[in-house]
Amino acid sequence: MRPDNLTASTDFILLGLFSASHSSLVSFSFLVGVFIVTLTENMLMILLIHRDPCLHTPMYFLLSHLSFMDIMHISNIVPKVIADFLSGSRAISFAGCGTQLFLSLLMLGSECLLLAAMSCDRYVTICHPLRYLVLVSERVSVLLAAGCWLVGTLNATIHTGLVLHFPYCSSRVIDHYFCELPALVKLSCADTSRYERGVDVNAIIFLLIPLSMICASYVQILLTVLQMKSSEARKKAFSTCSFHMVVVLMYYGPFMFTYMRPKSYHTPGQDKLLAIFYTIVTPTLNPIIYSFRNKDVLTAMKNLLRSSFLYKK
Template structure:
């Protein structure tokens, strides 16, 4: 047993990744590198706009700034390692590095699931109960909700990271994935992980099914309120906004639920990697576009910053 534990804690892992040495891989690498730069730029700009413009100092944009920060951390936890491995040709990752990837990934995935539910509640109150909005979504309350999302995500991540890395990995050290993710790690374990997988299902209910249900109910209530509006223009705009929000939510929760709430025997590496792209790379890119840059207040804040910078240079 001691030898098995020593092997686990002293050995590096190998990330097989998305890429091979083919020319097609260079195209995929270029696309992902572009997406990474665009994601960092979009979300950093969103945080800057919210910080600089006093008109964006509202609970909604406060929550959006946390979403942008989570997205920056999440994609930075995964893509730079992919890029470094592709350029260097080395695919090894240390035990500590893998542990950090799992911990940060689970923290951000869990925290973002809760934060998206909080954001849907914010929109529900703003549209369905506008007169009560200043009371129900006070600044200190939205701060508590954001802090709670982070805290619960961290606590959940600590538990799962400790359990996953405690399993002895006495078979191949090759992780058939582009980052250290729990389902891929469980495939390397040489003991039965059935009891732990039940714990994953419980976490899936708390962090995936319940928040997704809350978001769906909130948007159904929002749509019912929207359809009662007298202005056809307002109805069309609100319906379009809700539709785009739900598309991004489904793109995030759908693959996430499908990956984490299936038995280990049903997982295939190609399928898991394809699904993980949605909630680790694509949605962090789409979130600021869908939630923020389609909003006239954000566009006005961006215009003001650009104009002020031009005037300062002159």
């Protein structure tokens, strides 16, 4: 059945990522593998932080929230893509689309703020180590995480409510693999210019300001690192910072390019490609870059494997 024949109902039609071809089957298999790996590594990260007392610090507390957000984000989108490919049905209910939009906005907004909070934590750790326990206490880290979730929830609630109240007069076919805000706004037959200006202001709050904080933090970190006497310490710090900045730019760059353009400039293929970075790629890379290259995390993993092996014996 053609998508155009299905738009009489209140359901939306997601055209998805894949077509019925051999190359699509290979891409689909790769996506399933990435999804499993992402869930495994993020759940392992949360387990390690929960079990190992050495990881009960503000930095790893924030990392556990990042892992949980990544699990929620990819689980909100990829299972639907998998189910649609296997079943051949591309319909998504109005309520299902609204839920997917809300969770997507919640995770995107909360993670933007959390990444900024994590960069500030690293700044205090490296640039003001003697004042770390005073400036970033357990209470402060809990408030930071709670603030990210709260602000993200408020933002997602407002935007979801506004977008779902737009009239969709003709086609309900979404040329995307999930219900993303720009795709839905483009589909509306109402004048959304005022709303788009609001989205631009929102993007400054959730994208430009956090990204500026992250860049400022890393500049200060690098200036402090340059003053270190040990060349090995400088090399390690540069390596860590460069990896972190690559992941941050891979997340914020496509996100900004998607949400800060007028709807007339959006093309389906471009939007899908950009969305892959912040919905699939970065949730997969975050645990590797932020955690598994860390000696404390690797030690905690060895302890977990050792204790599991001894328990089985």
